[in-house]
Amino acid sequence: MASSKTVRKLQVVSPVPADIDIANSVEPLHISEIGQELNLKPNHYDLYGKYKAKVLLSVLDELQGSADGYYVVVGGITPTPLGEGKSTTTVGLCQALGAFLDKKVVTCLRQPSQGPTFGIKGGAAGGGYSQVIPMDEFNLHLTGDIHAITAANNLLAAAIDTRIFHESSQSDKALFNRLCPPNKEGKRSFSNIMFRRLNKLGISKTQPEDLTPEEIRKFARLDIDPDSITWRRVMDVNDRFLRKITIGQGPDEKGMVRETGFDISVASEIMAVLALTTSLADMRERLGKMVIGNSKAGVPITTDDLGIGGALTVLMKDAINPTLMQTLEGTPVLVHAGPFANIAHGNSSVVADKIALKLVGPGGFVVTEAGFGADIGTEKFMNIKCRYSGLTPQCAIIVATIRALKMHGGGPEVVAGKPLDHAYLNENVALVEAGCVNLARHISNTKAYGVNVVVAVNKFATDTEAELNAVRNAALAAGAFDAVVCSHHAHGGKGAVDLGIAVQRACENVTQSMKFLYPLDISIKEKIEAIARSYGASGVEYSEQAEKQIEMYSRQGFSGLPICMAKTQYSFSHNAGQKGAPSGFILPIRDVRASIGAGFIYPLVGTMSTMPGLPTRPCFYDIDIDIATGKVLGLS
């Protein structure tokens, strides 16, 4: 048993109570105790109440010379719409490693979007006896990072429309005079950020007075093409009526109306920047080079052209510090960033992983989750996140359930909110075996990165020994390092001890070195095609719009970026109905977009919703506060 002071013994009850009841049954430790266990000194973090702390990036500088722990990524097989328990497994494994196997361990999780908490989905802190607590603080506000993203994203949006507005009504000279106003002595000067634009324009003059009229025009007039603007406003609320809107209809905006829309905040490129950045200086540069659209001449317009990259960084300066929380069994968790897993890369932050790897040190474990199935989440973890971080994982977990494997084997459709077909509730080994083709392809794809693959079978009460054995056998046959049945949902860390032991062995016995799926210096199309092959596609088909965009990004010099596929998570292919391991299909690319600041090109395979809606009876009907205790009620 663990010697750690912060470890808590869980009193496990059967059947498993509601998540919120389990979460509320445990008194969290003061977060400074969790910090102390990680050897964090009080100057390494800022408290946010009693149960959350922001770990400061300066910790990384201090620990620069020390060695990293083992790095474990958690992916999954192609899921059912009910989810297969990837977050729960991530948390359960860490509870096992920390509370039962006496290892230093940090769980790295994404911050959930607040919007869906009030819609259909409820919270996202794991489940059963494998959760992050306090659950309400995890799901609501946290330490304000998403609010900071919303503020920064929308300040930029306001700046774009206002700039077009002011340019439309002013002469070059008037614009320039307002941008570089005289001081009390009548002298004009450039602000620091203006030198970035001057530099981009190839103007090396340092005094406003020295610019020629032509240079004044080039400098002061961004000449943004309204139709080219890709930057949208965001809100951390499920507000479907904002998906498509017309703005600028007030009498003072002089008829400059424009169609645009809102995405949910976590879809903002700024969220992807936060997740991929490596330092404050790096974040400043990424936030400054985000492209919001083109000039009428086709030149990409950046945030620094608008003079706003510094202000965005200031709004994000606290958000760059990951938030320390704890699991039900008192092991530490770093919560940080939560980008979309289709239009972005769906992984928590690089800086949280980096800090965690130093804090656990050699022999310790950092377990980080990758969104969606391994075809998307693990692929992006490797080819985008690890490429930018320079970190190397030793082990990749693939979470599987009997339920999802049966679906892949040909079982009836699984629909959220509808009762499960009896095929899913009674033993059917043949269905499971047939479905293991899906698992097998995820295993071989993941192994190709040079990591050891451990399959974690997230056990449900209805699963039988014969079904579980079928998965173990298929996994080993497909090349998994190990395959382990676990029951952390029902038993907490104790239910994932075997998984923990397997992961430890996998980390200690790496024989290959890390390989990416594709190099960066090939064309955008070649990169897309490499990923499509990993899905089982025999080819790729580009729409006219996609061709145009690829040509434009290549011309603008962005072809060296990694690719972030926006594809359904419900199939290896573009067709959510195609279960198992489809092959021989042609992958259609509808459009291609780019997040230049975050650093990737994202082809759209199908249509992605970036703003959810509320159902007729949203979760909020159940949510209230206990006036006497201040406790949150009804959060699920």
Added chain:
Amino acid sequence: MASSKTVRKLQVVSPVPADIDIANSVEPLHISEIGQELNLKPNHYDLYGKYKAKVLLSVLDELQGSADGYYVVVGGITPTPLGEGKSTTTVGLCQALGAFLDKKVVTCLRQPSQGPTFGIKGGAAGGGYSQVIPMDEFNLHLTGDIHAITAANNLLAAAIDTRIFHESSQSDKALFNRLCPPNKEGKRSFSNIMFRRLNKLGISKTQPEDLTPEEIRKFARLDIDPDSITWRRVMDVNDRFLRKITIGQGPDEKGMVRETGFDISVASEIMAVLALTTSLADMRERLGKMVIGNSKAGVPITTDDLGIGGALTVLMKDAINPTLMQTLEGTPVLVHAGPFANIAHGNSSVVADKIALKLVGPGGFVVTEAGFGADIGTEKFMNIKCRYSGLTPQCAIIVATIRALKMHGGGPEVVAGKPLDHAYLNENVALVEAGCVNLARHISNTKAYGVNVVVAVNKFATDTEAELNAVRNAALAAGAFDAVVCSHHAHGGKGAVDLGIAVQRACENVTQSMKFLYPLDISIKEKIEAIARSYGASGVEYSEQAEKQIEMYSRQGFSGLPICMAKTQYSFSHNAGQKGAPSGFILPIRDVRASIGAGFIYPLVGTMSTMPGLPTRPCFYDIDIDIATGKVLGLS
């Protein structure tokens, strides 16, 4: 000199450096030291980093039995567009009381809106040697209260449009079945919040099965009239292009387009609720009874009808705790709420003032600022804020400047961004004397509440002895308890010691008891007319729309609420150009609206902008981060 441990000696430099340079020249104390000085125990507050803490409302329960300190409100004469230093005077006075007169003192300030920080205005933490620090934390994010308001406001907005959408496509029975879905055993039930609507409808049944079809229709169908919706979305960004927009243009929203718009977040009724609430239980009730519009039958529809009052309270549960900060001289500041001073009441929170009054105790001082001139700010402080809080001030300060008095005496127009006319830079006692009619009316209006009035003349370098004496004489003649010249901008607390002594004497020598300007049980029109008379108006003129609204609110049972006039701050009258003390005019009421949850009716005297815009060269051009130190640069 003060014996307090937290007091810091300022090294004052002349001429006064830039605000940010002064703010950055002082190393703030750890906020726990400020808390300790107020006898706050660690369980009384939650830290938010090193320099901010949220003081928990439970402190109020603990100190229930102990006596309050003196309560001082700071108003001003009718200002110029440049502002007359009300915040600075509030902070400077507290620095004097705490750091030089050895008094227990707490400054209660509004949280500034983040939007304008990046526009024209810059920050709002006081100025010169009278500031709240750290200035960047005060102006950006703070402890997330405004972000919580934005989230709650917009969740409600999404719920309104989605509810109309779902009602439009579903039968009564389908709606009802979705609102009260069967559980696993097939049994339906009402959620707790639904009993509030059932109660409003006079339905006392507790089982969904027992409702008649007619009751089902009444319960499930809110039947909101889209044209009656007064609830708008908000954003804490200066985004003029959102002032008027069309929503619902996405293909999945089935053509349910609607014109609406965004206000800046601090204009949300939820901000006014936060400012006026007295406890968590009270906030739950206020957030539940906010009216978002009417049913087609003319019945007011509340947030609890929508089933969302509890969720809004959960989103606001941390925001209800005021944020503790410090002045440059180490005295404590509570920052909390910042409602508009026209469409709302423009005062910081009741709970912050209540906590502060207990913390300073008998002989101590709480100094709180009221937005705009005293005709608006102090009037609303008395008739709205004190009415709801039950608190009684002893002293009201009126801040005056020679500059503004000269303007009222007939000096040329003062325009922000343009050089001041020489009349304002050279001695002109006659202009000052003529302008004192404005000060005199503010004094007599304020005295009528039963408080002692102290005039604080905020001294500028160009003011002469003769001019300052003219003001002192006029103030005393008009019935001020005292009139004191102060120089806290240039000298910090030391420059406001005389003001502190005068305020102490004023508090110790109250002879009258508090009187409101109007009782609540007269009609809406009678209340409006009482306030109009205090402006000098001889009558009130109502538009057709205003008449209609007054009739509706009276019919709906809201006529017992206090009145919150939305009027320009630049004149006693509705005409910003009318300086001095105009009288005999007819005050036009263009429209009348209501914030039922916050608890006031607000007549619109003219048009109020509730969403600012960005200029051609916004402040953000100067704002950046020092990559090496993490310090914020260029914030002003």
